[in-house]
Amino acid sequence: MAFPDSRADDSPGAMVASGLREKILARELVPGERLIEESIAKRFGVSRVPVREALAQLESEGFVTIVRYRGATVSESLAKDSHELLQVRRGLEVLAAQLAAENRGGDAADELSAIARGQATDSPFHDLVAVASGNGHLREMVASINRRLSWGFGQNPEASFDDHAVLARAILGGAQVQAAFLMAEHLSRDEQYFADKWDTD
Incomplete structure (x- = not known):
């Protein structure tokens, strides 16, 4: 991201x-x-x-x-702190995905539609999900944590693109449970990528 x-x-x-x-x-x-x-x-x-x-x-x-x-x-404590932030991020972004699906993409529906079709957008995917949630406080909390993690911690470049397309389709379809599950799985893989990269448990 x-x-x-x-x-x-x-x-x-x-x-x-x-x-x-x-x-x-x-x-x-x-x-x-x-x-x-x-x-x-x-x-x-x-x-x-x-x-x-x-x-x-x-x-x-x-x-x-x-x-x-x-x-x-x-x-x-860099590795430990980053691992803990990744866990917090997962909880927040799962909620964001659920709310985004409830809103069927909300203000980010057009850009999420492009991602669902496999197209690139100017906005980072996780930012779009936060916007789609319609919750300003949640969006600020997600952005704050992601700024701390923006130097490569936990981002699995091989998994993200396909994950984003599937997630976008679930959000646009209003599938709240599926969107939350997919986001949790997506970020869990990021956390494993981080653990393998930094040799943490």
Whole structure:
């Protein structure tokens, strides 16, 4: 799934954040490892201000832990926190799918129809389901969690396209139970993909 994020920003802080994030995801920087501002600044050829901005951004995403007077370290609970967020996401998105089916696609019916026919749309599928639910608070909660998970956690690229088409058809057909079941299965596969990728139980 795609979300607007700071990767579209070409500022020094965004560049540093992107570089550190990639190293953490590749496990070149390991949980608990200290992130020293001066060393990072030299590595990326920037001042310490963009480094602080990058570390603050990564802390908000759960990649980094910052403790006052002790500095920043790579988060030791990144995998666990992300796994728990995936579970919360599943509960919320199952509800969103059920409500979306009750509304037969609601305000997102046209775009969901395109997905059901196997066509691409400009809007991310899970955003469309949240819109289709008609519940603004639910939509905000789903968006908040998905922003935390937008760096590749739990997204199985091989399963998504076909899953989305089947889900869209269930939603448009008003099949609430089927839509909820399909969403749960879809996200459970994403969670398994995450577990295999990160070697979690």
